[in-house]
Each structure stands twice: as C-alpha cells, then as structure tokens.
Amino acid sequence: MDHFLYRDGILHAEDVAIPEIAAKVGTPFYAYSAATLTRHINLFHEALDGMEHLVCFAVKSNSNLAVLKLLGDLGAGMDVVSGGEYRRAIAAGVPGNRIVFSGVGKTRDEMRLALTHGIRQFNLESEPEMLALSAVASEMGVTAPVTVRVNPDVDAKTHAKIATGKSENKFGIPIARAREVYGQIATMPGLKIVGIDVHIGSQLTDLEPFRQAYEKVAALTRQLREDGHEILRLDLGGGLGIPYERSNDAPPLPIEYGQVIRETVGDLGCEIEIEPGRLISGNAGIMVTGVIYVKQGEGRNFLIVDSAMNDLVRPAMYEAHHDIVPVIESAPGVEQERYDIVGPICETGDTFAKERDLAPLAAGDLVAFRSAGAYGAVMASEYNSRPLIPEVLVMGDQFAVIRARPTYEEMLERDTIPAWL
C-alpha cells in the first residue's frame, strides 16, 4: 500500500494534490511520500520483531539526503556502495556505526574515508580487496570490522542484469572457498571478522532463492564457528521485490520474508542485518510528467511526454513495467484509447510503455508513473542536455523541493573551454 490515492478524482501524494506540486515546480518531477517510506521501514521491523536486527537502507535505490534523513531518524542503518553514498549517509546524520560498505570495487580512498568517520562493517568481495583493506587499516593504526560476501550459487530468478548470486556473476567469493578465505583473514593485520554477508539479486518475487541462500549461510556459520571464528552478524542483503503491476500477483510480503529468515538463521544467535532498497523506496515515489503532444501514428497513437529515458531509465534498461495513470481520474465509462508512451529523446529506446489503454489524454494533461521511487532519480542523467528533474518530498499536507532542477546556466558552467582552443 502507498499513499498516492485519488481524492475527488485528483491524484494526491498524501494530503497534497499533484497538480498543486506541478504548478509550483513544473514537470517532470519525482514526488516521494514520507508516510510510505515510514510504513515500509516499519514493515521490516515487524517482520524481524524479536530478533536483534538492523535495517540498512540500500542508498543506491534513492540517495536523496532528505530521504536518508527521514529513514535514519527512524533508526535505519545505511548500505552504501561508494564514497559518495557514504558521504551522503553521514551528511544525512546517520552515524558511522550504522553504515555498512558493500560493493566489488572499494578503493583505498573510500576505505580510508570510512575508517576515518566510522563504519559498522566492510562487506569484502575479493582477496585483493582484503589485502588492500588490511594495508589501509594497518597504516592508520585501526581495526576494520569485516564480513565476506559469499556467493551461494543460487538462481534468484530475476532479470539477468540484477541477479548477483550465481557463480558466473562478479559478486562475492564462492561459498565453497569461504572457510579458506576466513582462515586467511584471521591472520591478516587490521581486520576483524564480525560476520557473513550475502546478497543474491534485486526484484526477487519468490522466497525460495532466499531460503536456499540463507540455509547455505546458516551451514557456513556453524562451520566457521567450529573453525574458531566469531560470527556475530549475518548481513542477508536486500532484493525483496515489489508489485510494479497492480494487476499481477503480488510478490511475497516482508512478514513472509521475515519468516524465512527466522526459519533458516533464527537459531544462530546472530544479529540480523538486511539491506532492502527497492521495497522501501520503490512504491514510495512517483514520477509526474506532462503530455507535450498526442501524435496519431499508423495503427497507434503516441503520447509524447516531457520526461524521457534519461529521467527514468528502467523501462529502456531492464524492460521494466511502470503503471502509468492520469493525474485527473477519467470519468467512469469513458472509452479508452491505446497509446505508446514515449519521451522526446532521439532513440527508439526512449519508450516507456507500449499499447497502454488510458482514457483519452490531450496536450497539457498530467500523468504519473507509479513505483518510481527506487532506481529512478538516482539513475538519471543529463542525456540530450536535459536538466535533472526535481525531487519533492511530501509529508501530510506539506511538501518541499528536496532537489531543485538545475538551471541551464548551472549545467553549462560545469564545462570548460580550454584557453588554447
């Protein structure tokens, strides 16, 4: 459930009418609902109730400082994958001891940054990375808390570009080699083992791959303890999917996911960390766009809107589906028209959706893309020299621009023409 509902035929974000935001900031824009973000964090707390746990929001799904501050104030930790995301988490007021550092290519500078300002743990993904972190921590005279991300070789049954838990993927260390690797780490200066990490992919709509992965992690926990390692925490990653299409079967609920965690690793006495991104931010955001033209094509109509693949790349990149709804609800019984919904960019890939049935729309009308709060604004670019679109946060009857649309001057100022040219 989210808080984007029609009231008197007008789409609202919580208590704010979408056309009111559009009049203030112009289109296109992202709008996030604070109540929805809050609700989603609380669903995970309920799911893990009774188990010591930390919900580390995957910053890569939505890294706006206001979103991070809201979630951080609710007690969330943060899962970061770059120095930039780490800086955002700190700037949003999240203490270092609630930040976990993931990612296959952490640089020495990023390691130094996190060790300087505080870190809960590094999730290590390769032997060269262990050597680098050991060297950096030793140089600084500190001890880095670490887990190893193990690759459990399970099929997450999700889109190939976001599956990460098969042996052919670039992520983690094969679970069969984990004992040897933990043995190595135990002898390395500057590193302290605190647990095990796993993350098998994103937008999972089936619990079975989680169960398989977590069973393997449970067995590994027992083995590593027998080998004399202290396994205090299990970081079980993110990846629980969300319903992008209302008409489809709903993916499992956080409470059901929590049950899988309980059944597989609940008896190990470990603190549980999870790293959900999409489930928290995805349905907490919409992208609102204006219709520029309705173009009659051969056998189909094109709805040409003022947002494009650079603003929301998921359809072009992952063949992703977003429900698209009019901001002004159509009268009941109106005959629908079939549209291809496209942006203005000069590529055929700039197509958001094909053959969608919507009540007739005209230039100037507003439509909203649902489920756009995760991997939306964060993946935007300025392709075609289109300014990044603003982000707005709604809480009750208030709203604020939490990232402004840059001016064209600001965009051009970032380039430099060399004096010798």
Ligand SMILES: *Cc1c(COP(=O)(O)O)cnc(C)c1O
């Ligand atoms: C992407 C990612 C996540 C978040 O995945 P969601 O599908 O958004 O929940 C969590 N942990 C790691 C390591 C990731 O790479």
